Amino acid sequence: MKRLFLRLSAVVGVLAVVLAAGGWWYAWQPLKLATPVIDFTVQRGYTMRQAAATIVRAGVQVQPDLLYWIARLSGKAALIKAGSYEVHNGITPWGLILKLSAGDVSQGEVLFVEGWNFRQVREALESHPYLLRDTVGLSEQEIMSRIGASESHPEGLFFPDTYLFDKQSSALAVLRRAYGAMKDRLAFAWEARDPSLPLASPYELLILASIVEKETGRAEDRDLVASVFTNRLRIGMRLQTDPTVIYGLGVGFDGRLRRRDLDTDHPWNTYTRVGLPPTPIAIPGRESLQAAIKPAKTDYLYFVSRGDGTSAFSRTLEDHNRAVDRYQRNGKGS
Template sequence: MKRLLAVLLAVALLAAAGGAGGYYYWQSRLDAPLSIETPTLYKVPSGAGFNRVVNDLATQGVISDAWAFRLLTRLAPDEVPSIRVGEYQLLPDMHGRDLLAVFENNEVVTYNLTPEGWTFRQMRAQLAASAKLEQRTRGLSDAEVMTLLGREGEHPEGRFFPDTYRYHLGMSDMDILRQSLAKMDRVLEQVWAERQDELPLESPYEALIMASLIERETGAPEERRQIAGVFKRRLERGMRLQTDPTVIYGMGERYDGRITYADLREATPYNTYVIDALPPTPIAMPGLASLEAAVDPLPGDTLYFVAKGDGTHQFSRTLREHNNAVNRYIRNRDN
């Protein structure tokens, strides 16, 4: 009997030792370095689960022991990451545990898109050129896009906030548009709530239109409130705004880089040399600084401005001063 117990104990000890050895061997294979020599971009396709990704990595030679990772699903399911669609950067100094952490932390490779000052047409073109984005709006009209966004009947120009948007493989152009639309709603509401008293603007939408004119008129931060002040005083006096960017917007794709005298006289809905007050919609995507300037114009007595050719403008109080500035900065420059 004693001999039998000794044999059984020996067998149990051997089994335990073998089990411990097997466990530590399994863990060592999970900790093994990846079999890559250069940074590698790995793409997780839509619908791929953990085992499929493991098999794919093994096929590509990134990992050597696929069985060690598959065993996680049986012995340690809590350690199996939920893998997100996207691209993952794998580095030569990474180990199997690092790979699991990258998936667990959703460390997808991201890209940036910054549509500052763009028109909606330009934004759509940039989205369409972003190869990593799923294209859900290709072939749709602007009106159809707005309907998909839940804004049926709204004109899209100016409705999207120009910010830096981060995206990754697996996202769509609609995801960016939804983010941008929602942010403009929030920013415009906040800016309108902080507006000056007695503005010649009757709604947040008119402030959005005004901001788009400022956005297209200048890139000089110090001038935005000055230009807003000129527009405010002209509106208050019943003067036409006479701003060239509205002429350009009204010309559409016909614009070739120059505005002629005939263009200034053309009766488009946007030509502020012809129409009174503001154009019917924004003409661009204004940023925060232009939105804030639109509702907080700088006090003063200037009514005119002309581009100096260096990115800034000469402001004038009278038509005579303005004509002199035009002769100095425009006509002399063209001669």
């Protein structure tokens, strides 16, 4: 009996070695995919068995039990991480396990563009195929509260940049990062500002930078445009800038600014009110922030577009009117 037991033990041992060798061989074999590239998402809290089943459903032709046992015997089954993954033709079972245990998730990206308003930022997030649309249905105040912002109005507070994220991330999480990036940039800019600026707070700096962003057709003109608005603020002269009026009109603006629009008072109408509007009108980029903290030293009070992206700057109303006649006959300067 003892001899029989030893023989059976030997057979079992040989079979175990054969199975282990076969499993290890399988671990290195390229898998067939239903398409050249396959995306799948491992939800938070998934076990290795659940992850294997998800991978098969996505179109990766792998034996889920073998994948599980290879991961378990290698000590990596308990190390898998939640997230969205991307696999290509040629991936092996062992490659899958390494990807899952390393958290080698695939990433999406979203771009916030200089000069965008918050409506455009929100549209970019809520239409993105790889983001959770957790801002849908929320008011602007609710969004600001959920990202931990102290402000209630979101305009201008999200730094324009390309943001990378794990697929199926929260749109609110992306906004939180962009908000933090703008707060950091704004704090740095405020510390580096010209101390003689007629601005009372970093938020006023953000408002001014947003106007410079929307009024500048050529990068080289930014510090000159900033100087015009700074000079006007110093002497209490109305800013009279079209982009603020357009912002106040909101979605009702049809692309054509009329005289009645300039004459109709509202908080963002800088033709009827002195000083800065109550909020930014867009997200300024770093160059507009730089121009706002260190505008050119000029005595310009006026500028008008030449129609080619550049602007003509003037010191007096008489000179300005001549420039308007020259570059925008029947037009209206800034």
